[in-house]
Amino acid sequence: MSTSDRTWDVIVIGAGGSQAQAMLAASARGGDVSRWLAVDRAWRPETKATTEALGMTTTALDVLTSPQELRELLGSGRLVANLAGPYYRTGTVVLDAAIETGTDYLDICDDADVILPMFERTEAAEKAEVRALIGMGSSPGTTNVLIRAAVDYLGSAEDVDISWTVDVNDMTDAAARHFWHCFNIVDPDGTIHPAPSWEQLERKTVTFPGTVGTQEVIRLAHPEPITAPRFLPVTRCSNFGAITPIESLVVAWSLAFSVDAQRPRPDLAEVTDHAIDVFRTYRETRPATPRIGSGMQIDIHTDGNGLRFSAGADTEMAEATGVPAAAGIVLLLDGQTPNAGVFSPETLVPADFFTALRKVSRGGGGLELHRLVNGEQTERIRIRDLLSQTAATPA
Numbered sequence: 001m002s003t004s005d006r007t008w009d010v011i012v013i014g015a016g017g018s019q020a021q022a023m024l025a026a027s028a029r030g031g032d033v034s035r036w037l038a039v040d041r042a043w044r045p046e047t048k049a050t051t052e053a054l055g056m057t058t059t060a061l062d063v064l065t066s067p068q069e070l071r072e073l074l075g076s077g078r079l080v081a082n083l084a085g086p087y088y089r090t091g092t093v094v095l096d097a098a099i100e101t102g103t104d105y106l107d108i109c110d111d112a113d114v115i116l117p118m119f120e121r122t123e124a125a126e127k128a129e130v131r132a133l134i135g136m137g138s139s140p141g142t143t144n145v146l147i148r149a150a151v152d153y154l155g156s157a158e159d160v161d162i163s164w165t166v167d168v169n170d171m172t173d174a175a176a177r178h179f180w181h182c183f184n185i186v187d188p189d190g191t192i193h194p195a196p197s198w199e200q201l202e203r204k205t206v207t208f209p210g211t212v213g214t215q216e217v218i219r220l221a222h223p224e225p226i227t228a229p230r231f232l233p234v235t236r237c238s239n240f241g242a243i244t245p246i247e248s249l250v251v252a253w254s255l256a257f258s259v260d261a262q263r264p265r266p267d268l269a270e271v272t273d274h275a276i277d278v279f280r281t282y283r284e285t286r287p288a289t290p291r292i293g294s295g296m297q298i299d300i301h302t303d304g305n306g307l308r309f310s311a312g313a314d315t316e317m318a319e320a321t322g323v324p325a326a327a328g329i330v331l332l333l334d335g336q337t338p339n340a341g342v343f344s345p346e347t348l349v350p351a352d353f354f355t356a357l358r359k360v361s362r363g364g365g366g367l368e369l370h371r372l373v374n375g376e377q378t379e380r381i382r383i384r385d386l387l388s389q390t391a392a393t394p395a
Contacts, residue, residue, distance in 0.1 A: 003078040003102065009035040010329060011077035011103075013063055013094060014084025015056075016040035016047045018172055019108060019137070022322025023083060027329060028054040030360035037077065039063075041084075063094055070094070075101040079332055081325065082107040085174055086181065088114045091134075095121055095342070099128045106328050108137035108321055110178060112186035112221040115344075119230075122342040132342040136328035137321040139164055140223045143298060144345035145353045147228055147237075150300035150307045152350070153386055156233035158302040162224055163206040163217045163240045165295040168248035168283055170317035176279050177272075179243065180256035182220035188229070194262040198253060204240060208295030209368060210312030215295065217242040218249070223344065231346035234300075244292045251282055294320060304375035307386075311367045319362075327356040351387045 010027075014020050015038035027033055036056045040047075041063075048058050063070045063084060074080050074097050082094040087109040095118055098105040109115070118134055125132050135141055139162065147160055171179065183195035202219040222239035229237060243249045259272040293314040300306045328345070331337050336352045345353070369386060370377045 003104070006076055006078050007035075008037045008077040009079065009333065011037045011039060011073060011080045013039050013080060013082045013090075014041075015051060015058070016043050017083060017174065018318040019321045019325070020081075020083035021047065021050070022316075022318040023081070023325040023329075024051060024054055024056065024322075026323045026326035026360040029362075030326060030330060037073075039073070063090060063097075067093070067097070071097045071101055074098055074103045077103055079104040079106065079329065081329055083325065085109075085111070086177055087111040088181070092117055092121070095132060095134075098132065099124050099130050102128050102130060104130055104332055105132040105134075106136055106325065106332060107134050108141065108325050109135050110137065110140060110223060111181055112223050112226060113181075113184070113190070113192050115186075115223045115226050116190045119342050125342050126340045129340050131332060131337050131340055133328055133332060133337060133345065133348075134342060135223045135227065135344050136325050138317070138324055139296065140227065141321070141324045141328070141345055143224055143296070144227060145348055145350050146298055146309050147224070147234070147300055148232060148346045148348065149350035149386055150298075150309070151232045151234060153389055154300065154302075154306055156302070157300045157306055158235045159299070160224070160228050160234050160237040161240075161297075161299040161301075162222070162238065163204075163208075163295075163297045165208065165212055165215050165217065165242045165244045165292070166317055167292050167294060168243050168245065168286075169291060170294070171243060171248075171252075171279075171283060173276050173280060175317065176252065176276060179220075179241075179252055180259065181261075182222060182241065183253065183256045184221055184260070184262055185219065186221045186226070188226055192262060195253075195257045195260040197257070198250075201253070202240075206240070206295075206297055208297060208312040209310050210295075210366060211291075211293050211314060212244070212295035212312035213292075215242055215244055216246060216249075227344040227346060231344060245289060247286075248283075251279065255279055299372055301372050301375075304372065306372045307381070308370045308372045308377055309367060310370070310377075313366045323361050324357065326360040327353060330356040330359060354387060
């Protein structure tokens with residue numbers, strides 16, 4: 001289905017959010033964005049001005065309350081980038097509208113419970129010749145591509161173990177809501193579990209590079225444990241994460257447990273809004289401590305033998321998420337993805353992704369790659385050498 005004659009190259013939903021703003025700035029670094037339309041429910045004046053200064057047109061729309069207007073809007077674009085969470089509310093709504101209008105789709109969906117419902121749209125997307133790339137942020141997103149690169153190199157892997165941390169100063173209201181949602185573990189078959197008690201949390205200790213250092217992380221719901229075994233020769237995938245410092249994790253867990261959607265109550269929405277207010281107040285009034293930054297570690301292995309990616313840096317979460325999304329848009333516009341259907345970043349050619357990432361990135365990042373032997377980190381490997389040996393066509 002040809003969409004080359006449509007008004008807009010890219011329509012960005014939720015364009016006023018912090019991660020979307022980072023994506024827009026990255027996209028403007030990488031090329032012409034004059035045929036981009038930035039959409040938000042309620043623009044802040046300064047954000048609207050910043051977006052228009054990049055050369056984009058802005059408009060206002062609430063995608064959850066205006067379904068017909070959403071479809072009319074998407075019908076005027078080649079690609080819609082949905083950066084409006086939470087995705088358990090917006091994901092299938094915008095994806096369905098994209099499929100109906102024959103518009104390619106991208107999001108940064110990090111809510112595990114909506115991943116399987118989105119994959120259920122695969123046949124409809126294929127019939128409509130729509131390419132839908134979901135979870136194209138940092139984690140999920142870059143993590144998935146790194147797993148693909150490692151598996152291409154190794155041939156297969158029994159286990160993938162993902163660990164990450166986020167600095168409390170990066171926890172916007174939207175990020176806090178998502179983090180709380182992650183306490184509801186989602187099984188591969190879609191079963192959703194209640195938030196565990198503090199004693200029931202599965203914990204482990206991970207040492208990240210740089211300023212992040214050694215941190216305790218807990219098992220959380222995320223898309224990668226569902227998508228990695230779906231698209232790659234991987235048997236199991238786990239996800240552990242945390243907010244640093246540890247006191248912030250305790251505060252976040254206690255509020256998440258108190259407003260767990262799996263223990264419904266009539267006033268849940270109102271109580272959750274109040275809990276967000278409490279967390280925001282905590283974040284803004286807590287005693288100042290040195291910024292820790294964000295950390296990531298991915299072990300791809302069989303019986304402890306394989307590869308380990310690791311990073312630890314002062315990169316803000318919005319930048320870490322927005323820039324890979326901009327790279328994903330480059331790949332979709334250039335046709336460097338599977339032809340049609342709903343797919344996650346494991347299907348991208350790693351070398352193509354990192355080429356696109358260089359077009360939109362400020363540079364840096366501090367990603368390291370080491371060989372893993374009997375569970376221990378050993379010799380360092382150049383990432384360019386790994387990428388040179390990965391597959392040359394999409395999975």
